[in-house]
Amino acid sequence: MxxxxxxxxxxxxxxxxxxPRAAxxxxxxPFAWPELMQAPRGDGRPVLTLPGLVNSDLSNIVMRRYLDALGYRAYRWELGRNFGPRAIGTEGERLFERIAAIHAETGEKVTLVGVSLGGIMARVAAHRHPELVREVITVSSPFAGLPTATNVWRVFELVSGQRADDPAVRAFLEEAATPLPVPATAIWSRTDGLVNGEVCHEEGGEDAAHGARSIEVRSSHLWVQMKPEVLRAIAETLGRDAS
Known part of the structure; x- marks a missing residue:
């Protein structure tokens, strides 16, 4: 697309x-946790969580604990705060090395769950190394639009050292927007206050090589990865083919 x-x-x-919505x-x-634990049980597959802009692995701690509790092996990305290329390397090499290390450790392809900017990075990783990636799940990730379709593009410029209109940024997003060679699910919200929800999912449904799905939720952007509805959507997506 x-x-x-x-x-x-x-x-x-x-x-x-x-x-206030995030709070x-x-x-x-806590009140939703018992119901969340009724989700399909995991099959032990490795799942790498990628944080959003400026965030670190700490932002995904609830998601990882939830996935571990269900029976998956949730991994941190271990690349510090997500400052764009400063975190993953100019060509994404540090992220690709992290995925390759988990693949080598487990002997399995890695499922990537990326929040916001982390989801954009996950999609590019799947394009460049489909032999390492089993599936991609994005959460409120504006992969199908320009940085100016968000209210944080100036923050992106400040922390990444890249301009929003940099041709390299445009090329990265164009790659991310292209339908993936692996299963992809986009969780998004049209009531998101930081990013335009319409650029957080693929239009037309099953248009990727292995099928693309979108799940609409009603959520803020802040702490979206800790929203019970989102956690349940991630668990049900993973559980579609869990053995």
Whole structure:
């Protein structure tokens, strides 16, 4: 699919509502945990979690503990805070090496679960190394639009050292937007206050080589990876073919 060049950032009203919505969602997590544990059991496959912009592995600790509790082997990315190329290397080599190391350790292809910018990186990794990647799940990842379709593009420029209109950024996003050679699921929200939800999923359903799915949720962007509805969607996606 082509990049959506016309997508705009969410309105300021949605941006200002991010913190209270995120806090409400986080507060509901303990009450939802018993129901979350009714999700399909895992089959021990390795799952690598990739954090969003500026975030570290700590941001995905709830997701990893949940996946471990279900019976998967959840891995940290171990690349520090996600500052774009500064974290994964100019060509993504540090991320690819991390995926390869997990593949070598487990003898299995690795499922990638990426949040926001981490999901964009996961899609590029799957394109470049499909022999290492089993499946990609993105969570609120604006892989099908320009940085200006978000309310954080200036933060991206500041921490990554790249301009939003840098041809290298455009090429990276075009690669991420291309249908994947492995199964892909995009979890997204049209009420997201930081990124335009319309650029967080593929249009047209089953248009990738191995099929692409999208799951719409109602969520803020902040702490979306800890929202019970999102955790359940990840577990059910993984559980489709768990043995």
């Amino acid at each position: 082509a990049l959506n060049l016309d997508a705009k950032a969410p309105p300021k009203t949605a941006l200002f509502a991010e913190w 409400w969602s986080l507060g509901s997590l």
